[in-house]
Amino acid sequence: MVGMMQAGTEAEWSKKISEFEDFLGIGDEASKMVQEQKANARILQSVLATEDAKEAERKALKMIELQEEEEEKAEATPEGNEDADADEVIQAIKNTCEECIEQAINPVFYFSDVCFEKNMDGFPLLF
DSSP states (O other): OOSOOOOOOHHHHHHHHHHHHHHHTOHHHHHHHHHHHHHHHHHHHHHHHHHHHHHHHHHHHHHHHHHHHHHHHHHHSOGGGHHHHHHHHHHHHHHHHHHHHHHHHOHHHHHHHHHHHTTOTTGGGGO
């Protein structure tokens, strides 16, 4: 019964594959390459998270400035235009926060868009 094999557990198969890779001399090199790619992916995630945090902070400051400007305009205008100013403030907030909200709702899709825009090869290894 040369061609027959016993069904084994996943751990046994993993061990056999590892031994075979070691026999061929590719096991250490392949696992080292995978570990390097994972490390690069973690570094990339950290960098992107930092950039996202900085961008969110800039947008928040810009939104505060816009709100202050709108408040100053509201104080300077007569009472009759109060409703129009409120609508303008709401629209300004929507315009500045729309991208932040989208990023908060879909962080994985935003991350993938950034990777594709910057042509990053390591992205598929993250999933």
